Structure formats: C-alpha cells, structure tokens
Amino acid sequence: MSGVELLLQPSVLPRLLSGLWVTVWIAVVSVAGSIPVGLVTGWLMTRRNAFVRFLMRLYLDFIRIMPQLALLFIAFYGLARLWNWNLDATGACVLVFILWGGAELGDLVRAALQSIPASQYDSAYVLGLSTWQTYTRIIIPLALRRMLPASVNLATRIVKTTSLAVLLGVVEVVKVGQQIIDVYRFRCPDGALWIYGAIFLMYFFICWPLSLLARHLERKWSHD
Amino acid sequence: MTEFAQSDLSQSDLSQRDLAQSDVAQPSLAQANLARDTSTRDASAQASPADDSDKPALSVRHLTKTYAHATSPVLNDVSFDVPKGKVFVVLGPSGSGKSTLLRAIAGLEPIQGGTIALHGDVIDEGKPGRLTGRSKRASALRTRIGMVFQSYDLFPNKTVLGNITLAPTLVLKRKSSDVRDEAMQLLERVHLADRANSWPHELSGGQRQRVAICRALIEHPEVLLLDEITAALDPEMVREVLDVVLELADNGQTMVLVTHEMRFAEAIADHVILLEDGSIVDSTDDPKEFFTHPQSERAKKFLGSFEYKRHDSQPASDRS
Numbered sequence: 238m239s240g241v242e243l244l245l246q247p248s249v250l251p252r253l254l255s256g257l258w259v260t261v262w263i264a265v266v267s268v269a270g271s272i273p274v275g276l277v278t279g280w281l282m283t284r285r286n287a288f289v290r291f292l293m294r295l296y297l298d299f300i301r302i303m304p305q306l307a308l309l310f311i312a313f314y315g316l317a318r319l320w321n322w323n324l325d326a327t328g329a330c331v332l333v334f335i336l337w338g339g340a341e342l343g344d345l346v347r348a349a350l351q352s353i354p355a356s357q358y359d360s361a362y363v364l365g366l367s368t369w370q371t372y373t374r375i376i377i378p379l380a381l382r383r384m385l386p387a388s389v390n391l392a393t394r395i396v397k398t399t400s401l402a403v404l405l406g407v408v409e410v411v412k413v414g415q416q417i418i419d420v421y422r423f424r425c426p427d428g429a430l431w432i433y434g435a436i437f438l439m440y441f442f443i444c445w446p447l448s449l450l451a452r453h454l455e456r457k458w459s460h461d
Numbered sequence: 462m463t464e465f466a467q468s469d470l471s472q473s474d475l476s477q478r479d480l481a482q483s484d485v486a487q488p489s490l491a492q493a494n495l496a497r498d499t500s501t502r503d504a505s506a507q508a509s510p511a512d513d514s515d516k517p518a519l520s521v522r523h524l525t526k527t528y529a530h531a532t533s534p535v536l537n538d539v540s541f542d543v544p545k546g547k548v549f550v551v552l553g554p555s556g557s558g559k560s561t562l563l564r565a566i567a568g569l570e571p572i573q574g575g576t577i578a579l580h581g582d583v584i585d586e587g588k589p590g591r592l593t594g595r596s597k598r599a600s601a602l603r604t605r606i607g608m609v610f611q612s613y614d615l616f617p618n619k620t621v622l623g624n625i626t627l628a629p630t631l632v633l634k635r636k637s638s639d640v641r642d643e644a645m646q647l648l649e650r651v652h653l654a655d656r657a658n659s660w661p662h663e664l665s666g667g668q669r670q671r672v673a674i675c676r677a678l679i680e681h682p683e684v685l686l687l688d689e690i691t692a693a694l695d696p697e698m699v700r701e702v703l704d705v706v707l708e709l710a711d712n713g714q715t716m717v718l719v720t721h722e723m724r725f726a727e728a729i730a731d732h733v734i735l736l737e738d739g740s741i742v743d744s745t746d747d748p749k750e751f752f753t754h755p756q757s758e759r760a761k762k763f764l765g766s767f768e769y770k771r772h773d774s775q776p777a778s779d780r781s
Contacts (some may be wrong), residue, residue, distance in 0.1 A: 306673070366627075
C-alpha cells in the first residue's frame with residue numbers, strides 16, 4: 238500500500254481530524270485562559286509596589302527558565318500526585334499552558350503599557366478626561382494595538398507546543414498519527430512520512446493564518 | 462510681579478461677547494472661545510462674566526516647585542498676572558523652569574507652595590509634602606486651561622476629527638452634532654477641513670500641531686498654554702503654526718507661551734518675562750523695547766545668545 242492510499246483509508250483522515258480537534262481544543266482553552274491571567278499579571282507588573290513586582294518577576298522567570306516539558310511533568314507527575322489531585326493529562330496540559338501563556342502575555346501587556354508615552358496621559362489629563370476615560374478611550378486601545386501582533390504570535394507558539402501533550406499520553410493529533418503508523422507498520426512501511434506530512438499540513442493551516450494576521454496587524458499599526 | 466493697564470479691557474470684552482451671541486456669518490476662533498462664558502462654563506465659577514472681567518484671567522502667586530529628589534527648587538516664588546485677552550511670553554535659557562511653569566499651571570506637576578487662580582477662583586494650592594503625581598483638580602476645572610505640547614501628542618487611535626471631538630463630548634457632555642460642527646469650523650480656520658478624517662500619522666508635523674491647537678480650543682479654554690509648540694518642527698512648518706497663533710492673539714485668546722522664536726515672541730507678546738533658575742529676573746509690558754534695547758544685563762545676555770558673529774569679523778587692518 239502506498240502512502241497516498243494509506244491517507245485515503247476510510248478511518249485514517251477522520252481519526253486524524255478527531256485528534257486535531259483535541260489539539261485545537263487544548264490550544265483554544267489555553268489561549269482563552271491565558272488572556273485574563275496575562276492581563277492581570279501585566280497590570281501587576283506595572284505597579285509601584287516592589288513586593289508585587291518581585292513576585293511577578295519570580296513567576297515570569299520561573300516559567301521562562303523551565304522547559305515546557307519539565308513544567309508538564311512537574312504538574313502531572315509531581316504536584317497532582319503530591320496533593321492527591323485528580324488532574325488528568327489534558328487538565329495538566331491546559332493548566333501549564335495557561336500559566337505559561339499568562340506569564341508571557343503578561344510581559345507583553347507590561348511592555349505595551351510602559352511603551353505608551355507619558356505625554357498621552359498628559360494630553361488626556363489637560364483635556365479633562367477622567368482616569369477611567371483615559372484608560373478606556375486612549376491607553377488600553379493603544380496598548381492593545383502594540384501587543385496584538387506579538388500576542389497572536391504567542392498563540393501560534395501555544396498551538397505548536399500542545400504537541401508536547403503526547404508525552405503525557407493525551408490522544409491529540411500527534412498521538413493519533415503514531416497509532417495509525419503503528420497499525421499500518423507492515424502494510425505501509427513509509428506511512429510515517431505521509432502521516433506526519435499530513436499532520437504538518439494541519440498545523441501549518443492553523444498557524445499560518447494566525448501568522449499572517451500578526452503580520453497584517455503589525456503593518457497596520459506600525460505608525461502608532 | 463507686574464500688573465498692566467486694563468483700561469478698556471471690559472469695554473472690548475463686551476463688544477466681543479455681543480459678537481459671539483449674534484450669529485455672524487464669519488465664525489472666528491475668538492467667538493468660539495467667548496461663547497464659553499455664556500453657555501458651557503459649568504465649572505466652579507459662580508460669578509457672572511461681568512464680575513470676573515476685572516480679575517486677571519490667570520493669576521500665579523508665589524508659586525514654588527521642587528522636583529522629587531532635587532535639592533533646589535525648579536520654580537522659586539514666581540508671581541504674575543495674565544489679564545484677559547493678553548499674550549504672555551515666557552523666555553529663559555533651557556533649564557530655567559519655563560516648561561515646568563506651564564506644566565504646573567496645567568496641573569501636570571504638583572506645586573509645593575503658592576496658588577494658581579483663574580478669574581479669581583483658586584484652582585490649585587501648594588502642598589509642601591506632595592512631590593509627585595498630577596494635581597487632583599476636577600475634570601471641569603482642567604477644561605478651563607488648554608495646553609499644546611512640543612510633541613503634538615495627538616491620540617494615534619483617533620482621526621483628526623475624533624481627536625478634536627473626544628473631550629467636548631466626553632467631558633463637557635455636549636451634543637455630538639454641535640461638537641462636530643464646531644470642530645469642522647475650527648479645522649477650516651486652520652486650513653485642515655479636508656483632513657478631518659485623516660489619521661494623525663498621515664499628517665505633517667505642522668498639520669498635527671494645528672490639529673492639537675484645535676483640540677485645545679474646542680473646550681474654549683480661558684487660558685491657552687503653548688509649550689514650545691514649534692520646537693520640533695521643520696522651519697517651513699513653523700510659519701503655518703505661528704500664523705494660527707497670531708490669529709488667536711488678534712481674536713483675544715488669553716495665552717501664555719514659551720518659545721525660542723524670538724522674532725515671533727517680539728511680534729506677539731503683550732508682556733514678557735525672563736526666567737532664570739526658577740525666578741523671574743526681568744518683566745516688561747514693552748516687548749518692543751525689551752527685544753530692541755534690553756535694559757537689564759540678564760536680558761542682554763539672554764538675547765545675545767541668539768546673535769551670531771564670527772570671531773574674526775573685525776576689519777582686516779586690526780589683524781597683526
């Protein structure tokens with residue numbers, strides 16, 4: 238059986254797509270969870286209070302220094318067992334990706350807030366805008382413009398990193414691919430190339446539009 | 462500190478106010494400004510316009526300011542009055558406190574001593590302990606002073622029209638259609654009506670600065686502060702901005718301005734003060750005399766810094 242025939246087997250593509258669904262689900266939930274965590278973290282990072290800033294710095298550095306895989310293992314094999322926590326593999330993945338995405342997004346929020354010149358606050362003050370109006374009409378829209386391109390890129394990184402879930406035994410698209418390759422090992426010896434090729438294209442078609450979007454946003458708002 | 466003659470001020474006020482109320486076909490910037498007295502002045506001023514016309518539009522008394530972590534004050538016991546409709550020019554070498562003075566009047570810098578009053582209403586009082594943060598003055602009070610900055614600082618997420626109409630609709634709660642009409646009139650006066658829907662980044666520096674002036678004027682500020690508004694502009698754009706300012710002066714807009722354009726200062730000033738190290742070292746109602754025949758040594762020295770002369774310019778016979 239050739240590789241093309243393997244892909245055209247009635248069960249193969251639907252199974253890959255159901256695996257892809259798990260990948261997309263983990264990614265979407267992780268990105269959605271990262272947004273509130275990131276906004277709060279970023280806001281806390283710009284506070285004057287030295288202790289709050291220290292805590293946030295510690296959080297960000299810890300998450301950044303650790304490989305995501307190590308974080309996944311700590312969460313799944315370490316903490317969940319230690320605290321006798323009923324955390325399944327998918328839950329552990331989502332938790333780690335939210336903590337990671339939240340920290341990275343928080344740093345983007347911090348940088349965006351700090352990059353807005355003080356003169357924008359001055360102008361708003363002189364015109365009589367209240368603090369709330371200044372933030373909702375000027376500062377937050379400007380900060381969003383500055384951080385959105387990088388945030389969309391962060392989302393693509395989260396999508397790609399979900400493939401690590403396979404090492405916790407989550408049956409997402411890479412795991413499904415491995416299973417199919419195993420089943421057809423003897424009937425289709427070069428199946429791996431075709432299956433992984435198909436998975437590559439699936440990731441590509443999820444991440445590519447995001448990447449295009451990021452580039453488009455960057456160009457659109459480059460002048461701010 | 463000086464007061465200057467206000468003999469026929471109230472007279473001219475009255476006539477201009479009449480103009481403002483009758484709908485004259487040619488709208489002018491000054492009319493828009495004076496309209497405030499009758500309609501939109503909702504802030505703390507209780508007195509009728511006739512009563513406060515004898516009080517200076519802006520009155521600064523014993524203003525003292527020290528920056529946090531600084532040893533000496535940047536402004537030291539500065540006092541002056543700006544009568545309504547007059548143009549007050551602040552000169553001084555860099556670091557003398559000119560910009561800080563304007564920022565303190567606008568409420569952007571806390572002051573540690575003295576008072577700032579608009580038409581007799583004290584809007585800010587020095588608090589010795591407060592070194593950072595903006596003044597706590599209310600939104601409505603802040604709209605009574607307009608300010609234009611060196612770096613234009615238009616809001617990049619709003620169009621030209623959006624920049625101008627934002628504060629009147631949000632802060633003064635005026636009807637958006639009225640605000641829009643007035644904004645278009647202002648833009649017409651500064652020759653930018655065709656750019657109403659442009660984004661700030663699509664405009665030249667001079668155009669942006671003219672929009673920034675409109676954005677300040679639409680709130681009908683009792684005092685307009687201009688902080689080196691042409692310092693960041695290419696020479697050919699300076700003119701288009703200063704022409705607008707000259708027209709404002711002709712129309713009776715009270716202004717305090719800091720500038721390095723000496724010939725412009727000479728042309729527009731009703732009164733000049735010279736700041737040095739945070740203190741007023743010279744003050745005159747006679748700008749022509751100040752610029753052509755400066756009396757004080759400090760004024761001579763300051764104005765001399767704008768003159769250029771080659772060191773070898775003496776006649777050849779003098780050389781050995």
